[in-house]
Amino acid sequence: MNIDDKNYAHTLLPRTADEFKKMLKAVAGNTMDVNISDIMVSGHRCVFVASEGMISTQALSDLVFRPLMEFDMGRTASAEEIYTFLTRQSLMTIDRQELTTFGEVFMRLFSGFAIIFIDGLNKAISLGIQGYDKRSIENPSSDTNIMGGQDGFIEALRTNVSLVRRRIKSPLLKFELMQVGKVTKTDIAISYISDKVDKKVVDEIKKRLMDIELDTVFSSGYLKPFLEDKHKSIFSSISTTDRPDSMCIKLNEGKVGILIDGTPFATILPSEFIEEFRTVDDYSTRSFYTVYIRWIKYLSFLLAVALPGLYVSIASFHPGMLSHRLLLNLVASQESTPYSLTTEAVIITIMYEIMREAGIRLPKAVGGAVSIVGALIIGDAAVTSSLISAPLLIIIGLTATASFVIPGLNQQTSVLRLVYIAAGGLFGLYGISILTIIIIANTCVLTSMTVPYTAPLSPLTTNRLTNILGRPSFLNLQKTKRRVEDLNGVKK
Amino acid sequence: MKISSWQLLILLFLSRIFITITYFTLEDVSPSVMMSTTAFSVAADMILVIPAIILYKKYPNENVIRSAFEISKSFGIVLFVLYFIFAIFMIFRTVRFFLYFFENAFLNLLPTLVVGAMLIAAAAYVGHLGIEAAARSSSIVFVAFLLLIIAVIATTAEDFDLNNYYTEPVGTNDILNGVVHGISRSSEMVVLVLLLPYLKNGIGKSVYGFLILKLLFVEMIALLCILFLGGYMAAVPFPFFTVCGFAKAPFVERLDAAFLVVWTLMGVIKLSLYTISLRPSAVLLKPLNNNAVTNLVPFVLGGVPALYFAYKEQMIIPLLDNEITACAVLLLGSLVPLAVLILRRLKHEKN
Numbered sequence: 001m002n003i004d005d006k007n008y009a010h011t012l013l014p015r016t017a018d019e020f021k022k023m024l025k026a027v028a029g030n031t032m033d034v035n036i037s038d039i040m041v042s043g044h045r046c047v048f049v050a051s052e053g054m055i056s057t058q059a060l061s062d063l064v065f066r067p068l069m070e071f072d073m074g075r076t077a078s079a080e081e082i083y084t085f086l087t088r089q090s091l092m093t094i095d096r097q098e099l100t101t102f103g104e105v106f107m108r109l110f111s112g113f114a115i116i117f118i119d120g121l122n123k124a125i126s127l128g129i130q131g132y133d134k135r136s137i138e139n140p141s142s143d144t145n146i147m148g149g150q151d152g153f154i155e156a157l158r159t160n161v162s163l164v165r166r167r168i169k170s171p172l173l174k175f176e177l178m179q180v181g182k183v184t185k186t187d188i189a190i191s192y193i194s195d196k197v198d199k200k201v202v203d204e205i206k207k208r209l210m211d212i213e214l215d216t217v218f219s220s221g222y223l224k225p226f227l228e229d230k231h232k233s234i235f236s237s238i239s240t241t242d243r244p245d246s247m248c249i250k251l252n253e254g255k256v257g258i259l260i261d262g263t264p265f266a267t268i269l270p271s272e273f274i275e276e277f278r279t280v281d282d283y284s285t286r287s288f289y290t291v292y293i294r295w296i297k298y299l300s301f302l303l304a305v306a307l308p309g310l311y312v313s314i315a316s317f318h319p320g321m322l323s324h325r326l327l328l329n330l331v332a333s334q335e336s337t338p339y340s341l342t343t344e345a346v347i348i349t350i351m352y353e354i355m356r357e358a359g360i361r362l363p364k365a366v367g368g369a370v371s372i373v374g375a376l377i378i379g380d381a382a383v384t385s386s387l388i389s390a391p392l393l394i395i396i397g398l399t400a401t402a403s404f405v406i407p408g409l410n411q412q413t414s415v416l417r418l419v420y421i422a423a424g425g426l427f428g429l430y431g432i433s434i435l436t437i438i439i440i441a442n443t444c445v446l447t448s449m450t451v452p453y454t455a456p457l458s459p460l461t462t463n464r465l466t467n468i469l470g471r472p473s474f475l476n477l478q479k480t481k482r483r484v485e486d487l488n489g490v491k492k
Numbered sequence: 493m494k495i496s497s498w499q500l501l502i503l504l505f506l507s508r509i510f511i512t513i514t515y516f517t518l519e520d521v522s523p524s525v526m527m528s529t530t531a532f533s534v535a536a537d538m539i540l541v542i543p544a545i546i547l548y549k550k551y552p553n554e555n556v557i558r559s560a561f562e563i564s565k566s567f568g569i570v571l572f573v574l575y576f577i578f579a580i581f582m583i584f585r586t587v588r589f590f591l592y593f594f595e596n597a598f599l600n601l602l603p604t605l606v607v608g609a610m611l612i613a614a615a616a617y618v619g620h621l622g623i624e625a626a627a628r629s630s631s632i633v634f635v636a637f638l639l640l641i642i643a644v645i646a647t648t649a650e651d652f653d654l655n656n657y658y659t660e661p662v663g664t665n666d667i668l669n670g671v672v673h674g675i676s677r678s679s680e681m682v683v684l685v686l687l688l689p690y691l692k693n694g695i696g697k698s699v700y701g702f703l704i705l706k707l708l709f710v711e712m713i714a715l716l717c718i719l720f721l722g723g724y725m726a727a728v729p730f731p732f733f734t735v736c737g738f739a740k741a742p743f744v745e746r747l748d749a750a751f752l753v754v755w756t757l758m759g760v761i762k763l764s765l766y767t768i769s770l771r772p773s774a775v776l777l778k779p780l781n782n783n784a785v786t787n788l789v790p791f792v793l794g795g796v797p798a799l800y801f802a803y804k805e806q807m808i809i810p811l812l813d814n815e816i817t818a819c820a821v822l823l824l825g826s827l828v829p830l831a832v833l834i835l836r837r838l839k840h841e842k843n
Contacts, residue, residue: 314749317601318749320745320746320749321744321745321746321749322744322745323745427602427606427610428601428602429749429752429753430594430598430601430602430607430610430752430756431610432753433752433753433756433757434610434611434614434756434760436753436757437614437618437629437633437756437757437760437761438614438617438618440629440632440633440757441617441618441621441625441626441629442621442625444621444624444625444628444629444632445621445622445624445625445628447624452624452628454628454632457631457632458499458627458628458629458631458632459495459496459498459499459627459628459631460498460631
């Protein structure tokens with residue numbers, strides 16, 4: 001039978017070991033990481049295939065080779081007898097599967113399974129003895145907290161699955177495995193709690209994922225455009241987290257999580273705007289403090305987005321709003337600088353973004369140096385040499401600090417800040433107003449799987465307003481069933 | 493795409509209250525007459541909306557134009573043209589009103605054409621996003637409006653003079669004028685009969701909730717202006733704006749700029765409603781069934797002349813607030829829906 005890299009996926013396995021090896025080599029070519037060996041098991045010929053670096057050599061020797069070598073029937077065993085031994089009589093590994101096509105063989109092979117083909121049978125057995133190197137579980141990098149769990153997702157899908165499973169021991173928590181990416185065949189696990197989730201949402205997500213025809217999938221960013229609804233918005237109705245506890249909380253609300261092999265972030269949908277202001281710590285601290293911190297975060301978001309724009313617009317177009325003393329101070333500081341306030345604000349904002357980006361991309365040790373150069377040398381020198389006014393530097397510094405409070409919205413705040421400066425600098429508060437209504441509408445149009453992004457504020461879901469003002473008490477949480485589908489504005 | 497009764501209520505309310513905070517004056521009547529005629533005008537509204545309520549209850553997924561199409565296609569087309577012209581007229585009127593106010597309240601802040609073009613572009617964008625975006629945005633704008641009102645009341649309360657409010661007997665002519673004046677400012681009655689297919693449920697809650705909220709806030713704003721400005725209210729062109737200008741908060745010397753922000757947000761929502769309301773019926777007519785066409789044509793036909801008149805500094809005051817507008821609102825907001833209901837019933841009986 002002719003086999004090549006186009007038709008291998010559905011080609012059935014042959015009966016003989018020679019033909020199996022030939023066909024395997026025809027597809028895999030001379031790739032160095034596929035090891036093919038002939039072994040004799042109780043006098044019967046088998047073919048052992050594994051991908052180098054993907055399996056555990058310890059597990060291979062203890063769980064596979066030793067039992068196979070010790071399996072001796074005192075005569076040449078038949079293919080069926082070896083097959084029965086491998087599938088029913090041995091305890092080599094729990095994760096074993098019968099394979100009938102080359103597509104299945106390659107999928108399992110490159111997922112770290114060992115493949116055993118038995119001469120005379122047109123099927124093979126895959127044995128899960130994965131042992132590739134992976135990062136150990138560490139603190140989450142982007143969503144740090146004080147009181148909650150300190151373990152974060154890593155790049156290995158199965159480890160991430162276990163992190164979630166360890167926290168939700170219910171059989172109702174499901175993980176459905178599928179592959180996306182025509183070339184990469186990336187494993188993804190769709191997870192949900194079956195009695196909390198809307199089954200139609202899960203089906204829709206699966207349908208959208210199956211329709212993806214990308215060659216490669218390396219992170220959640222590859223999937224997001226296919227999972228989002230059609231409207232283009234600056235915000236995303238799909239969130240990501242690298243915290244297993246955070247994912248569990250969201251699964252319990254009836255949301256769906258998608259774990260992608262190779263990325264330490266879980267994709268969660270549907271997602272609401274208000275979620276960006278919630279942290280696991282909210283549920284570990286006293287409620288009055290949670291309310292206080294929640295409102296600090298709202299204020300931080302507004303400051304991060306609009307403060308420089310408001311400052312520029314008020315100082316340039318509506319100075320009457322400011323008290324005389326403040327106005328005099330501003331005028332005095334502005335007098336010595338060569339540029340207009342808007343130009344200054346744009347320059348310093350872009351400078352800040354350059355330094356922030358440099359700080360992120362550079363190695364940690366050097367990243368700190370960039371901050372020192374930016375904050376102390378350039379900032380101080382710019383004010384001393386009267387290139388930039390001191391109040392504006394304070395405003396931008398405050399804005400930058402505020403933006404760190406809501407890391408999940410960092411992309412949006414960075415861009416909106418600059419747009420607000422432009423709108424405020426060119427058109428005053430009128431420009432700010434027009435921009436604001438455009439952004440509000442652009443955000444409000446966003447819906448993910450029937451749930452509006454701006455819920456529960458708009459459409460208003462009164463019994464979920466505590467989620468905006470602070471957090472619901474645990475007494476309240478145990479009494480009410482909170483499901484994300486209740487946020488779509490339809491009363492049931 | 494459906495919206496809740498609360499969302500419809502807020503949309504209609506913002507659209508109506510935009511007019512009140514823009515231009516609201518004592519003219520030649522006493523405070524008590526003005527406030528009582530406002531109440532009569534709302535009472536009249538409550539009667540005029542009855543055909544719209546019946547229309548929704550009988551045909552919940554149809555607006556007045558779709559119902560007319562069920563009677564005959566030509567009747568439907570005629571009505572569509574009428575409502576289309578009304579939308580263009582209202583866009584013209586709102587943009588011109590907005591620019592007139594802007595020119596006078598915020599002297600030389602920005603070139604008029606730029607202000608108008610930005611307003612139209614923003615409204616066209618919101619209109620393009622559709623009813624759900626507009627409805628959800630309106631809830632947020634409503635909160636901003638409430639905060640403004642609270643801030644203005646809190647910061648001006650110590651300057652209220654109760655002597656500014658005095659009573660006078662209300663005559664029949666006053667009531668009639670008040671009702672006509674009120675109807676002429678109630679283009680929402682027309683928008684309502686077009687927005688009906690978007691409503692999930694609770695028409696009574698929406699409509700009567702809107703009218704009660706409107707009564708409450710119009711009277712509140714009137715009282716606020718009367719108590720703060722007294723006799724000056726008749727002399728200043730924009731009383732509420734003037735009150736905001738005098739309001740002084742701890743961090744802000746005056747609240748007129750805050751007024752500008754909220755007022756602009758409301759103006760955009762109001763304008764977008766006119767094209768959104770046309771969409772359910774436009775789908776029946778080619779080439780207007782194209783979303784972009786339905787959205788852009790009224791803004792071009794209504795907005796560009798408004799910009800032109802603003803540029804030429806021609807106000808056309810009589811066109812903005814008169815009996816003709818009241819007649820149009822009465823006809824399209826109440827009489828036409830009533831006629832459609834009767835004709836449809838007759839057709840049903842005939843069949």
